[in-house]
Amino acid sequence: xxxxxxxxxxxxFVGRRRSPAQAERVPPGQYVTLDFPILSxxxxxxxxxxxxxxxxxxxxxxxxxxxxxxxxxxxxTSVTVDIHCVTKWSKLDTxxxxxxxxxxxxxxxxxxxxxxxxxxxxxxxxxxxxxVTDLVNGQALVVTKFDDAPLAPGHGGPARLLVPxxxxxxxAKWVRGLSFIAEDKPGFWESLGYHMYGDPWKEQRYxxx
Amino acid sequence: MRVPxxxxxxxxxxxxxxxxxxxxxxxxRVDGWPGHDAGQHVDVRLTAADGYQAQRSYSxxxxxxxxxxxxxxxxxPDGEVSPYLxxxxxxxxxxxxxxPIGGYFIWTAAYGGPLLLIAGGSGIAPFASILAYRAAAAPxxxxxLLYSVRTAEDIIFxxxxxxxxxADPALAVSLTLTRSASPDWSGYxxxxxAAMLREVACAVTESPLAYVCGPTAMVEHVADTLVSxxxxxxxxxxxxxxxxxxxx
Amino acid sequence: xxxxxxxxxxxxxxALDGNAxxxxxxxxxxxxxxxxxxxxxxxQLVQPLAALRLYGLPMGNILRCPRCQATLIRAVARDKECWxxxxxxxxxxxxxx
Numbered sequence: 001x002x003x004x005x006x007x008x009x010x011x012x013f014v015g016r017r018r019s020p021a022q023a024e025r026v027p028p029g030q031y032v033t034l035d036f037p038i039l040s041x042x043x044x045x046x047x048x049x050x051x052x053x054x055x056x057x058x059x060x061x062x063x064x065x066x067x068x069x070x071x072x073x074x075x076x077t078s079v080t081v082d083i084h085c086v087t088k089w090s091k092l093d094t095x096x097x098x099x100x101x102x103x104x105x106x107x108x109x110x111x112x113x114x115x116x117x118x119x120x121x122x123x124x125x126x127x128x129x130x131x132v133t134d135l136v137n138g139q140a141l142v143v144t145k146f147d148d149a150p151l152a153p154g155h156g157g158p159a160r161l162l163v164p165x166x167x168x169x170x171x172a173k174w175v176r177g178l179s180f181i182a183e184d185k186p187g188f189w190e191s192l193g194y195h196m197y198g199d200p201w202k203e204q205r206y207x208x209x
Numbered sequence: 210m211r212v213p214x215x216x217x218x219x220x221x222x223x224x225x226x227x228x229x230x231x232x233x234x235x236x237x238r239v240d241g242w243p244g245h246d247a248g249q250h251v252d253v254r255l256t257a258a259d260g261y262q263a264q265r266s267y268s269x270x271x272x273x274x275x276x277x278x279x280x281x282x283x284x285x286p287d288g289e290v291s292p293y294l295x296x297x298x299x300x301x302x303x304x305x306x307x308x309p310i311g312g313y314f315i316w317t318a319a320y321g322g323p324l325l326l327i328a329g330g331s332g333i334a335p336f337a338s339i340l341a342y343r344a345a346a347a348p349x350x351x352x353x354l355l356y357s358v359r360t361a362e363d364i365i366f367x368x369x370x371x372x373x374x375x376a377d378p379a380l381a382v383s384l385t386l387t388r389s390a391s392p393d394w395s396g397y398x399x400x401x402x403a404a405m406l407r408e409v410a411c412a413v414t415e416s417p418l419a420y421v422c423g424p425t426a427m428v429e430h431v432a433d434t435l436v437s438x439x440x441x442x443x444x445x446x447x448x449x450x451x452x453x454x455x456x457x
Numbered sequence: 458x459x460x461x462x463x464x465x466x467x468x469x470x471x472a473l474d475g476n477a478x479x480x481x482x483x484x485x486x487x488x489x490x491x492x493x494x495x496x497x498x499x500x501q502l503v504q505p506l507a508a509l510r511l512y513g514l515p516m517g518n519i520l521r522c523p524r525c526q527a528t529l530i531r532a533v534a535r536d537k538e539c540w541x542x543x544x545x546x547x548x549x550x551x552x553x554x
């Protein structure tokens with residue numbers, strides 16, 4: 001098939017159940033879904049809450065660390081947000097509860113982040129990089145509840161990062177900490193050609209977009 | 210094994226055959242189809258009118274010599290592609306197809322036997338290709354098919370399997386029903402276990418070749434069990450279909 | 458448990474295997490790489506690449522060791538380009554026919 005020939009349309013194929021597009025809320029190239037598809041780079045980790053902790057790190061230095069009870073004792077925030085996966089599905093009005101990045105900094109006794117970038121890291125080895133400017137002011141949470149229930153392991157439980165204004169691969173499942181880094185470095189998908197930043201409104205799916 | 214780079218080709222459905230309540234065979238015309246070996250699969254890509262695409266893999270169920278390429282598709286609840294292919298698609302519809310793919314799960318007469326083929330649900334698909342090929346090319350090779358499905362109504366290619374069995378004394382076919390069986394069911398009941406495998410698998414000293422295909426959990430359980438009863442891991446080939454038969 | 462993986466409880470992605478990665482990998486390799494024997498950089502297990510567990514669809518293909526879960530191969534394929542990371546594989550053994 002020549003490079004400029006489009007794929008033939010399969011009559012009657014629609015794909016996942018989709019709502020009529022609510023254009024102003026849906027970034028370009030996205031389709032609203034009523035499902036919650038699961039994409040995973042590996043088997044679901046199962047970390048017992050007794051073993052779980054969340055940390056802020058810089059190099060080898062642990063700036064702060066919270067056990068599960070300590071994390072639950074931090075100020076909890078509820079949000080309702082739209083999420084956008086690079087594989088083209090969007091889900092509107094998803095409800096989460098967790099701890100904002102701002103609260104974590106404050107609880108760690110930090111006036112501000114020590115560097116301009118973080119690498120989020122997760123059980124199972126997943127990583128993703130983010131600018132600190134995209135985490136502050138309520139833009140990012142570490143969430144432990146979805147739809148009023150504890151976050152299921154398949155969706156990233158006990159805790160995942162939630163950064164809804166970027167493509168959802170940045171919302172690292174099974175997150176265990178944020179490592180402050182001096183320079184932006186590619187995480188798991190970013191090192192395979194996905195965009196370093198990932199703004200769905202600019203359709204920054206791949207490097208060079 | 211040298212392989213060519215694979216273009217996406219256009220496939221057109223020329224015939225549709227419902228095999229069971231939830232599984233369907235699609236016969237395809239594929240321009241430029243280069244032919245395949247028994248056991249290989251294809252990648253299928255569907256494009257919606259608005260450009261949305263989804264891709265899955267399906268085993269080729271027709272033998273290399275068949276006039277038309279056939280795929281077996283099993284309906285997966287909440288699936289994205291199989292509901293379309295099993296319930297919506299009709300003769301004349303088109304999609305893209307890439308293949309043939311996968312030299313690992315091939316069987317040719319040159320590999321010899323004895324052969325142990327173990328299928329779960331729609332995992333029978335590559336074995337339909339292998340058995341049809343074997344019937345023509347190497348009917349003397351001792352072969353045992355063990356096929357696991359939920360109920361008797363879920364047996365895919367039932368008539369064809371019986372026909373091959375009747376025609377070939379070197380082919381044995383055993384069926385097991387895992388969910389429910391009528392009182393006069395004469396085959397096995399329950400999921401495949403070491404005892405069942407010992408009965409159907411020939412002695413390891415004959416150096417049999419085993420192929421296992423079906424849902425991921427079933428394939429892993431069966432492969433582990435074969436190894437536990439003495440099959441060398443290198444003589445067990447596996448193809449996992451993910452949950453409930455749809456590849457992805 | 459029936460042979461339908463419903464009983465697997467839906468939080469575990471039921472992995473495919475290296476067979477399903479063959480289409481993508483055939484865009485890059487001149488030989489059928491799923492038949493290569495690959496050594497896990499984590500636990501040194503040697504397997505046909507086809508027997509590795511496949512995750513990551515549809516963003517990419519992540520092939521992991523069935524024994525220790527280490528990641529051996531990471532691949533992303535688009536229309537005109539591919540990315541491939543083989544660092545997790547200690548060795549590939551290929552027969553040239």
